[in-house]
Every structure is written in structure tokens, then in C-alpha cells.
Amino acid sequence: MTTSHYAEFERATRQYHLLGSIESLLDWDQETCMPPRGVEQRAEQLALVAGLAHERLTGDEFATALGKAERNGRVDEWASATNLREMRRRMERARRLPTELVRETAKVSSLAKQAWARARRESRFELFAPPLERLLELKRRAAELIGFEGEPYDALLDEYEPGARSAEVAAVFDELKKALVPLAAAIAKAPRKPDVALLSRYCPKESQAEFCRRVAAALGFDFQSGRMDVSMHPFCSGTCPHDVRITTRYDERFLPAALFGTMHEVGHALYEQGLDAAHAGTPAGQSVSLGIHESQSRMWENFVGRSRPFWEHWFGPLTQQFTSLAEVRLDDWVLAINNVRPSLIRVEADEVTYGLHIMLRFDLERRLMTGKLAVRDIPQAWNDGMRSLLGITPDSDANGCLQDIHWSMGAVGYFPTYALGNLYAAQFFEAARAAMPDLDDHFRRGSYAPLLEWLRRNIHRHGMRHRAAELVQAVTGRPLSAEPFVRYLRAKFEPLYGINA
Ligand code: ZN
Numbered sequence: 001m002t003t004s005h006y007a008e009f010e011r012a013t014r015q016y017h018l019l020g021s022i023e024s025l026l027d028w029d030q031e032t033c034m035p036p037r038g039v040e041q042r043a044e045q046l047a048l049v050a051g052l053a054h055e056r057l058t059g060d061e062f063a064t065a066l067g068k069a070e071r072n073g074r075v076d077e078w079a080s081a082t083n084l085r086e087m088r089r090r091m092e093r094a095r096r097l098p099t100e101l102v103r104e105t106a107k108v109s110s111l112a113k114q115a116w117a118r119a120r121r122e123s124r125f126e127l128f129a130p131p132l133e134r135l136l137e138l139k140r141r142a143a144e145l146i147g148f149e150g151e152p153y154d155a156l157l158d159e160y161e162p163g164a165r166s167a168e169v170a171a172v173f174d175e176l177k178k179a180l181v182p183l184a185a186a187i188a189k190a191p192r193k194p195d196v197a198l199l200s201r202y203c204p205k206e207s208q209a210e211f212c213r214r215v216a217a218a219l220g221f222d223f224q225s226g227r228m229d230v231s232m233h234p235f236c237s238g239t240c241p242h243d244v245r246i247t248t249r250y251d252e253r254f255l256p257a258a259l260f261g262t263m264h265e266v267g268h269a270l271y272e273q274g275l276d277a278a279h280a281g282t283p284a285g286q287s288v289s290l291g292i293h294e295s296q297s298r299m300w301e302n303f304v305g306r307s308r309p310f311w312e313h314w315f316g317p318l319t320q321q322f323t324s325l326a327e328v329r330l331d332d333w334v335l336a337i338n339n340v341r342p343s344l345i346r347v348e349a350d351e352v353t354y355g356l357h358i359m360l361r362f363d364l365e366r367r368l369m370t371g372k373l374a375v376r377d378i379p380q381a382w383n384d385g386m387r388s389l390l391g392i393t394p395d396s397d398a399n400g401c402l403q404d405i406h407w408s409m410g411a412v413g414y415f416p417t418y419a420l421g422n423l424y425a426a427q428f429f430e431a432a433r434a435a436m437p438d439l440d441d442h443f444r445r446g447s448y449a450p451l452l453e454w455l456r457r458n459i460h461r462h463g464m465r466h467r468a469a470e471l472v473q474a475v476t477g478r479p480l481s482a483e484p485f486v487r488y489l490r491a492k493f494e495p496l497y498g499i500n501a
Pocket of ligand 1: 264268294297
């Protein structure tokens, strides 16, 4: 009897997930191959499926099935315990938000996106301020309804990084800041300067596509369970471990966009392909959080893909593939792809300064949520923050507080997961290295299976069994800290730039 209660709950959970996977597929199609004029029908299709999924999750039928399974469930087994815990959390969150608030947020957000696009084009923050103000009011209301123990921001952060607390994140970021600011300054004064011009040499699109597919396959991307296509903004969309789609984009005058963009998305895809297919469609077969997801993409893109051992294997194939790079020296290539320079735009930031961009947004978002910062004062606060963290001042709001789309989508609480990704990656990578001291030798031979197997065994296979903080503790034996990332940056960049920061 008890098994059938659980089976009923699991069936309902999988159906809810199936609706979500249909939404992802419609999204993927829209970004990769939908004709432009299909956009209106697509919006209707997406709204319909999203509505159905929301109804499923918040309806009485699901609540009853979950309740029965909880009372009679097989909670002794980790996967069912994970599924019950996580679906309870998602349902409660969704049920606390009245349909009217969800609809209003979607409406304001769609207006805000248009206002943001125009404001950025014309670099006029005042065009974006009114809808942003309205959106933040709705977010504050949502936070109150969802509930929180610490501060309102926690309720929003929890959507992307379940269980994370703003105050704890802030403490780790502060620790990180103390190391990043002087390291970036020391690199800026270093005598060794990368020749970044070589990155803009002509590399034909077809050759880039061929090379990127070779790299993706070598890292372990399974093309029988995945696809690689082109989109304006690269992303990874996984609906189950056997259907994982990544995209990239090609710039013939800037090879790193496709090259490292592909490795980044492959990192996300390896996580999705490594989830346990037996638990597909349930939290036991889903990723922990955005931060843990980002740890996988950044590990493959930066820790592996921008390392010297990686290029000791791939530099030969690279210079054969692209005649414009034939005369380049390996050392110059490695230094160029690791160019560190304070810059205005987050998505173009290097490994050292990236975290500082996130700290700025995190600080502003927290202050906006408590009302300590008014929307009209964002441009000034942004510029002050850029000066104190990166030592540069934006020439315009377009290159300052208007550069990211996130706020216009109502995605408040999302940014910290990017920086957390770097920290998780470093702590996992350090543990992987300790377990496999010959990891660099494997990379020199173009062998990635040992690292991938380690990630599969320690992270991927567990789905949402652990919260991010518990996973870090379980895998590395320590709570999250900025130290491994700082150690990693110093060990890499000090010799590269010939400095001692
Ligand atoms: Zn990513």
C-alpha cells in the first residue's frame, strides 16, 4: 500500500517535470531555429505550458499525493527522501504566491524587458527606473509571502541556491574581495603583458565549429545524448540525461568566444548527462543549484580549458586547424587567453576580476530589497562601486548599471550564483587534485575521463540529495570558503605574470 502512495506521488512529479521539459524544448527551438515570425504563437505556447505546470504543482491533487506519500513513503531510501523534501519545498514556495502576483510579475517583467532594452540602447537609466521600481515592489511582496529567517533577499536567493543565506554568502565574498583587489592590482602592474591582438586573428567559422566539436567530444560530451547548435546567447538546456543541448556562437575575429563558450556549456552539459537517468524527472535526478551547475561549467572552461597542461595537448591541433595562428608560441597563447584587466562588462571579465562584478550587484540587490538604496540612486551607487572595487568608472549607464538583462526579468538573487560557482569549482577541483595528484599529466595527454568520473561519482550521480553547502562539506570535508579559489588564482597567475602578489 505504502509503495503505491509513493508511486502516485512520483508519477505526478514526473508529469510536472515533463511539462517543464516541453517548455525548455520550446525555448531551445525559439533560440536556435524558429523563424522570426513564429514569436507570437511561441509566446502563447510557452505561457500555456508554464501555466499548466504551475497548476499541477499548486493544485490540490498534487498536495494530496505528496501528503499521502509523506505519511506512507519509503523515506528510508535517499532518492525518495530527496524527492519528498524537494517537492514539498517547491510546492510550498509556489503555493505561497497568489496567481495574481505571478501574473502581475510576468506582465511588469515583459514591459520592463522592453524598457530595459531601450534604456540600454539610449543609455538612459530613467527609462528603466519606473518598471524596475514596480518589479522590486513585487519582489519584496513575494519575499514577504515566501518568508525568510534572515533578510528579504534570502527568500529570493533561495530560488536559485536552495538553502543559501545572504549573510553567509556576504562573509565569503568579503574574504574573497580582500584577495582579489590586490591580486588584480599586482597583475595590472606586472611587467609581462599578454599580446591579446593574437586573439583577434581571423578564424573561419567552419573551422571553429569543427574544432569546438572535437574539444567537446574529447571532454566527454556525448553527441548521442546531446546536440550542439548556434544561438545569439550560448546556453545549455537539459531535459533528461539523454537529451542535453548546448549552443555556441562564432565570431571570426575572436576565437575565444566560441572556444571557451563551448567548453563552458560542455561543463554544464556533462553535469546534465551525468545525472542518474533512473531518477530522471525527479529531484533525485536533477542538479543541486545554479551555483553548483556553474561550478561544473567554470571548472571545464577555466580550471581545465585555460590551463597550460590542457594546451600542451591541444596547441598542436589548434595551430594546424587555424593557419592564422601557425606562428604563435604556446606561452604567448596561454598568457593571451588568461588576460587579466579590470573591465566594465561582467560577461567579458577574466577569472580574477569576475567576482568583483558580482559583489557589486549582490550588494546593490540586498540594499534595494531592504529599501536602503532607492532605484533612482542605482547609477551613482554602481559607479561608486566600480571605482572602489575595480578602479574604473563606466563611461555610460549602458556600460554600467544597464548592462545585464537579469533585473528586467525579475531575476533578483541570481547573480551571486555565478561567483559561488567559482568558489565551489575551486574547492571541488582541489579535492579532485588531492585524490588524483597526476591530473595535470592526464590533461597533457588529452585525457579527461579521470576528472569526469570523479565528478560523476562525487557530484552528478547524487542529484539533489544534498544542498549545496552539504555537498561541499561531503565532497571536500570542509565548509565553503574563498581560500581554495584564492590559492588557485595565486598558483596560476603569479607565475604566469611573473609577480609575487
Ligand atoms: Zn554557465
